[in-house]
Amino acid sequence: MQSIRFRLAIYYSLALTATMVAFGAAVYWERTVTAPREAEQKLKATLKSEGEFAVNVLVQQARALRKLGTAGADSTKQLVADVKAYFDPLPDYVILADATGSKLQYLSTQASTLLPETLDAVSAMVQRRPPPFGPGSLTGGAGEAPLIYSLAEVTDVPGVGAVFVAARPYVDISGLRSVLLSMLMMTPLILVTSGALGYWLAGRSLRPVEVMTEELDDIQDGTSLNRRLAVPTGEDELSRLAQKLNEMLGRVEHSFVALRRFTADASHELKTPLMVLRAGVERSLTHPQTPGEIVPALDETLRQINQMSELVTNLLTLARADEGRASLALTETDLRTLLTDAAETAEILGEARGVTVATELPDHPVLLPIDSGRIRQLLMNLVTNAVKYTPRGGSVTLRLTDALETVSLSVQDTGIGIAPGDLSNVFERFWRADLARSRTGEHPGTGLGLAISQWIAEAHGGTLSAQSRPGRGSIFTATLPKP
Numbered sequence: 001m002q003s004i005r006f007r008l009a010i011y012y013s014l015a016l017t018a019t020m021v022a023f024g025a026a027v028y029w030e031r032t033v034t035a036p037r038e039a040e041q042k043l044k045a046t047l048k049s050e051g052e053f054a055v056n057v058l059v060q061q062a063r064a065l066r067k068l069g070t071a072g073a074d075s076t077k078q079l080v081a082d083v084k085a086y087f088d089p090l091p092d093y094v095i096l097a098d099a100t101g102s103k104l105q106y107l108s109t110q111a112s113t114l115l116p117e118t119l120d121a122v123s124a125m126v127q128r129r130p131p132p133f134g135p136g137s138l139t140g141g142a143g144e145a146p147l148i149y150s151l152a153e154v155t156d157v158p159g160v161g162a163v164f165v166a167a168r169p170y171v172d173i174s175g176l177r178s179v180l181l182s183m184l185m186m187t188p189l190i191l192v193t194s195g196a197l198g199y200w201l202a203g204r205s206l207r208p209v210e211v212m213t214e215e216l217d218d219i220q221d222g223t224s225l226n227r228r229l230a231v232p233t234g235e236d237e238l239s240r241l242a243q244k245l246n247e248m249l250g251r252v253e254h255s256f257v258a259l260r261r262f263t264a265d266a267s268h269e270l271k272t273p274l275m276v277l278r279a280g281v282e283r284s285l286t287h288p289q290t291p292g293e294i295v296p297a298l299d300e301t302l303r304q305i306n307q308m309s310e311l312v313t314n315l316l317t318l319a320r321a322d323e324g325r326a327s328l329a330l331t332e333t334d335l336r337t338l339l340t341d342a343a344e345t346a347e348i349l350g351e352a353r354g355v356t357v358a359t360e361l362p363d364h365p366v367l368l369p370i371d372s373g374r375i376r377q378l379l380m381n382l383v384t385n386a387v388k389y390t391p392r393g394g395s396v397t398l399r400l401t402d403a404l405e406t407v408s409l410s411v412q413d414t415g416i417g418i419a420p421g422d423l424s425n426v427f428e429r430f431w432r433a434d435l436a437r438s439r440t441g442e443h444p445g446t447g448l449g450l451a452i453s454q455w456i457a458e459a460h461g462g463t464l465s466a467q468s469r470p471g472r473g474s475i476f477t478a479t480l481p482k483p
């Protein structure tokens with residue numbers, strides 16, 4: 001979960017950074033391509049009106065001179081001297097040419113810095129017939145950037161036939177550069193902010209998944225299979241997922257219930273025929289006319305029938321427990337009595353196998369409301385295991401501990417022990433450490449004893465736990481809470 005959230009936050013900030021970079025690049029590219037074109041258009045318009053202004057000035061001055069009566073070559077000279085004051089301070093290139101273009105009458109301060117080739121090109125332009133009046137661009141002498149110009153026709157002015165006004169296009173993208181630079185410098189801050197924001201957003205979007213996981217976590221076993229996930233409102237993917245999971249849970253529950261039912265029914269149905277079988281075999285065994293040579297076979301049959309009855313009883317117990325139908329009949333009982341009884345049985349079992357039995361009991365009564373039949377069953381399961389899995393010469397100790405809030409019943413042996421990896425499996429149904437020798441070998445059994453014992457402890461609100469060291473022995477402890 002955490003990692004998807006983290007990944008989403010990273011993707012989010014990466015996407016944002018990529019968008020920013022792409023945006024910056026696009027703006028930069030667009031500006032460097034379009035800005036010169038725009039600047040050229042603007043410049044052309046400016047130069048056109050500057051040209052018109054120049055023509056106006058010339059016409060006014062010529063008119064003034066005419067009034068004064070100045071004429072001939074002097075008038076041109078005088079005119080140039082007069083307009084100088086207007087044109088020299090202009091930042092643009094201003095050139096006045098005669099009508100034929102053979103003579104450039106005036107060059108503004110700026111224009112006199114132009115290369116001779118450029119000036120020749122201006123002359124050549126005016127010499128063309130007709131001259132290309134209007135705006136345009138001119139590639140001047142080597143090493144000079146192209147000029148944008150406006151050529152205007154002048155009439156009625158002595159010695160001047162055309163005004164050439166030009167400038168170099170100038171595009172300033174330094175502003176843009178500094179904006180992009182600040183964007184670049186802010187990138188780490190944006191990355192961190194967007195990362196945090198992304199983390200928060202991803203957390204919010206994934207919250208329903210987390211809730212669903214927690215809810216699924218609570219569905220641990222058959223008893224909680226009837227639970228369903230809360231379906232998030234709306235018609236989004238998560239609510240569909242929750243619906244589908246709920247449908248699946250429904251199907252699983254259905255199969256689970258059917259299986260449980262079947263186990264309960266089957267074990268119940270098997271009980272009566274097994275009883276009849278046992279009675280038949282027992283009668284045959286005691287019948288005087290039974291031939292002696294078939295007695296061993298009958299003995300073995302009886303043994304198998306007994307084992308099968310035990311299995312069927314165990315299965316039925318677990319199936320009922322699963323269905324919640326195995327209720328407890330609680331009565332206030334002194335646990336010492338139960339433990340003493342169990343120890344007696346253990347002694348009988350142990351005697352045959354060379355195992356000694358000891359008990360450690362408190363000297364005061366330990367009263368607890370319990371189902372004494374079930375707790376006896378639990379103790380018997382632990383005791384038979386302890387004797388069964390302890391080699392000759394070993395010992396089994398039954399201990400009753402009366403603590404502040406709990407009472408513990410433990411059965412300790414000095415037997416073969418359980419491998420650490422197997423310790424978590426011993427309470428599972430049908431799990432047995434020596435599968436190969438399972439039902440018939442040295443340690444016969446069905447593998448249901450501890451599963452039933454655990455259920456009994458839990459049904460009383462307690463726990464059953466195991467500790468063991470291979471070769472050194474095991475200790476099984478049932479801890480029951482005091483009311």
Ligand SMILES: Nc1ncnc2c1ncn2[C@@H]1O[C@H](COP(=O)(O)OP(=O)(O)OP(=O)(O)O)[C@@H](O)[C@H]1O
Binds near residue numbers: 432434444451
């Ligand atoms: N005291 C013990 N020492 C060593 N191994 C044990 C002990 N108690 C249980 N085990 C292991 O745990 C397994 C499961 O025990 P459980 O009592 O559930 O089944 P079982 O004794 O084999 O059969 P049954 O259903 O007849 O009791 C055993 O087969 C055995 O391998």
Ligand SMILES: [Mg+2]
Binds near residue numbers: 385445
């Ligand atoms: Mg057992």
